[in-house]
Amino acid sequence: MTTAEAWHATDRLLPLGDAADGAWIAERTVRALLAQAARRVRGVVAGRPGFRLAGEGVRSPVPVPPGGLPPGELRISMDIAAVAGRPLPQLTGRLRTALLDAAEGTLGLKVAGVDLRVTELLDTPPDRPAPPPPPGRTSPPTPDDPAALTTLTIPGVAALTDAFGAPLQRPPGHVRVEVAVTTGYRALTVARAISRTLTTEEQSKVTVLISELH
Known part of the structure; x- marks a missing residue:
């Protein structure tokens, strides 16, 4: 199984920004x-x-990549356990705000709403679990292609990646590039910069896949 096949088995691609992006x-x-x-x-x-x-x-102006959802607003859902004795609307309100800030502010997803379901009440405040390790990083050799080299010069691009296929692909009349974004940069802003730059240089449609945050 290739790296891309392994990721497709457990991962999807979520639309970022508007369809035109x-x-x-x-x-x-x-x-x-x-x-x-x-x-x-x-x-x-x-x-x-x-x-x-x-x-x-x-409808997307570029082909929807394999494993990708078509452009559109997303609904986020999450089951939670909450500490008993605290107002649930207050707890769920803070959580909903935190999730929206991350999804819309940090990434640039279009979110229609956040659905929270309280499945358990806890007698005592929960321990703060250690965060899981970040997803494995993939940094393949840079393709010998002007578009790849240009992409690496764009602020916020940490690396080219190959989680969903070759880092740079050239279907007819189209360029598809996959990158990791540097933490601290808004993912959608970086994707738009890549698309704008490559569209100007290549005179073709551009698809940007973001696999990781570094």
């Missing part, structure tokens, strides 16, 4: 960021975030 981000990268945000909310133990399209999706 032609950008997607790895679901497990989003999940890790949201789990980190949830751990900072005291009084709750958050479960695994889930994602689904809020509607039917929007």
Whole structure:
């Protein structure tokens, strides 16, 4: 099994920004960021975030990559355990705000809403679990291609990656590039910069996949 096949077996690509942006981000990268945000909310133990399209999706100007959801607003869902004796609306409100800040502010996902379900009440505040290790990093050799070299000069691009295939692909009339984004940069802003730069240089449509945050 190749690296790309292994990732496709456990990962999807979530649409980032608007349909015109032609950008997607790895679901497990989003999940890790949201789990980190949830751990900072005291009084709750958050479960695994889930994602689904809020509607039917929007027509994309570029081909939707394998394993990708079509562009559109997402709904985030999460089961949680909460400390008994604390107002649930207050706890869920803080958690919802933290998740939206991470999803929309840090990444640039379009979120229609956050659905939280309290599945358990806890007698005592939960221990703060250690964060899981970050997803494995993949930094293949840079392709001998002008578009790849240009991509690496764009602020916020940490590396080219090959989690979902070759780092740079050239279907007819189209360029697809996969990158890791430097922590501290908004993922959508970086994706738009890549798309804008390569569209100008290549005179072709551009798809940007973000696999990791470094």
